[in-house]
Amino acid sequence: MENAYLCITNQNIENKYNERVFFTRPADEKKWSVSLNELQADELRKAWKELIENYQEEHEREIEAGSERPPQTSYGKWSRHITGGSQEAQLKDGTLCYAFVEKDGKNLKVTALYPVMIARKLFEVDPDSLLPESLKPPGTFKELSPADRVFGWVNQKGKGAYKGQLRLHSVKCLSTDAIQEFTDDPANNPGLPLTILGQPKPQQSRFYVAKDKQGGALSKGTPKQDGYASANQGLRGRKVYPHHKAIAHNTEYWNDPMRDRTGQSVNGYYQEYRRPKKDGTEQRDSQNRSIQAWVKQNTQFQFDIDITNLSSVELGALLWLLTLLDKHYHRLGGGKPLGFGSVQLKIDWSQTDLQLGQDWQQYYESLLPIDPPDPKQAEQCIDTFKQTVALAYSPKKNTEDFEEVLFIRAFKQAAKGLDGPIHYPRVSAQPDPDGENFEWFTENEKGKKLALPSLWDETGLPYWE
Template identity: 25%
Template structure:
């Protein structure tokens, strides 16, 4: 299948994504109220047997066990066959069972209030949003106490973070001038007073020629300040400023740094007047600057620690949250090894100390630049309703698939219980000769918006202004189970970011039309459990499963076909010693038993298929997106993502974009009328020539960049 390049059109009032979320049910359902009620594995009163099925790939498919030399090839099992591993099928069936049976995926709360068995990580996210004009940036500026005029954050203090036996403390720095806990110094000033003093460790963001542009830059900044109310002029001036700085940029070689220095400052103004090597001038401290941002010129000085101030202990959970954030922001790997070039952001090693910035108001926040990333007060699982997450006992899914270290109250104390799975999954092997799809061999990137993207991952009013969007504070709700939209095309991603080379790899899929055959074995299930397992595999008529890598781009849409159920006849097996002891049965019969019983027992007779959770799930598993609608089912680009628009829910998704198109067509109708009138305008020819020239110049600039 030949990949398609998506024509990206301007978005309307909503966000778009190749995925959406199936909402959690209002309340989780329990199948077994006591551990003792679970069927014993040596008791064969229930149903045992297997389900045989085939999977037909409707789009190219790639299932792999890993990356080698940035190449991803299809999995080959121990039989030497191309196959979808049994564990992959198991994972899909288990997730589907959880959704279809309202199973609690959070687990139980322990004595410390933690959810150790939760399938959703109970993260406490950190964030920074200084430039936005939304609900998050408003909160960020409030916590930092940002004074835009003075370009300072009033609540931010400076000090040193120290590691004592893997416990972390902050030693506050001396406040040499009241209200000035640290000093800011412009790179132009720093170049002028420090360039010829052989101070080790200073990294400059711009070339030395920056000094020659001092007068011009000052004039532009003055003009920007004058034109705060003229946004068009302000944008023009900022663009001019950045253009000058871009030509002087040291971005390719610059690295964030911290280095010991001595300095002098003007006690009246608080300005730095001299810098030298450590111990030469009257005050000692650290000079530092964080990551490169075009337009940024600030370096900072943290005075030495104040021996008279008490230390501030950093809670272990805050250290763990900071480490998680380093991993999330691609500065550290899961083994807690800092990536090369990101050492500036690492926590100090044992007995080491580093300059740090912190806020210690309602809670402690810390980071290595003044505009630090700060903690949300809530964690992810605060966004899950109590009726769903605080459900003890055993769900349908745990009863079928088993569990380990499940926390249960027994004789007045919490104990861990284990239960072995009653199902097993064979590899689904390719039928016939596998055919590699050369057309869809492509390079993709493992990157997408993460749960920190609150406009996508939290429930929002679809028409909410970005200033009113829910964040991980107050009364928020997470969206639910992430699922990918199905597509009848393969999208070719546009990869231009050279910085993400380490995240790119090339996939080698099998062709659409490939058929796989597999089996699911089950032991001692009751009729409801067998029905749930069968429904999780087959879903409803017209539904598909999606399997493997690159699902956002349309890979891995499969049709479940030729499903056959075989149940053991124990009389034949043991009384007649027959080797042919399986009877074929009707799986749909058990699926209907499950649906009917579930509706009667847990929904007061309401049909389970009329519950929003199930309607959402079946819609996203049956709706196949056509190429003409691709614009609404793609990843957003960075400039689109910055707009912080809400992602409509599954059941309202199509309707939202229909409304969007109607509004857009009305607007374009008005534009068309204006254009028809403009043709008789005397300046029509000149105005269109100006537009044509603008496009021509833009194209020339683009081509120049390509040649470079």
């Protein structure tokens, strides 16, 4: 009788019918044994723990939602190391795993351990280490950014909060018949089924990793292992949702949303926001959401903003955001990747009262009317904001180069919008009823190895059909 290990990883890939049995023979153990010192063993334990925890975190939402198998498979089960909890992350004596080895002279050197034969490999550095400290959530009042001070802050790792210096109130809809409803019986008809929205996948380094600290895209053909490879790299930038310029005012595109037109191209545009029917049946599951109504196009709202105790830079930033050029839009609410929530903001200056601190001091000391605000004060605050940003971030550190700051260029491009369809990368122009957009990434790795273009110089990504 021979000793053996039975490796049970479940039916984690399609077309798998058997588990593996590994026999341990004394002759083989002597031939293939590898000695490790304590430092090497500790490094392997740490790497194993990080890898298993990454596996479990990646699929946590899917499992909590009741999924019993990987989304890429029509049958099967999750691997044991994904559903086995924290104990799977502990590398103990007797743990059966796969070893990646290299020749080290006449001996073998173990460089990594994996739970399955075809496994993911962690990169050399993680996304958090590439994020500048100034962009990480603050832990103290001294670390608050202008945005934290204006809009408020809650400590993510302990006690502490700051209520902010801005209040929105008195919201009023100025349009009649502003809501379009899709169902009058939510219990039996949940409404309009939206297409699947993907969750962030930082492991797609071609979309997340920058070749430098300025956020430049990785070069075409960059090997996969060069993503998250060096502390000299950076992250691509802020998360933004470009305005869907081509279809924003296209009435035909948004009309009759309950009718499945996802297979029909109208002037090169498909009904991107709707989840396609499959075999004539609506698809509603844990991967997507349905909505019972939406706010119609061109609906107008009015609201008040109260501010207090803002610096010139903070007020200038707020005013700049509220006075963007015509046909530049902010994004508000859910469904932004689908084209929802493009809003244009305008200040009613006739109803605006902006005063400096000394002006309010004069008013409260005398309780007499004070002079109307000087319009130039708002312009001066905006100029102060622009000069401060340019001095800190422009390539030449010139106060006049605000428009050359890359994240300002990216934001303005997103606000202005892009020509052509905007959607997740996919193999063909027509939406896939099964939502299997991962096939685009598979084909990209096999072929051109393209990175997501820089938003300030957007060129789009190709279909592979």
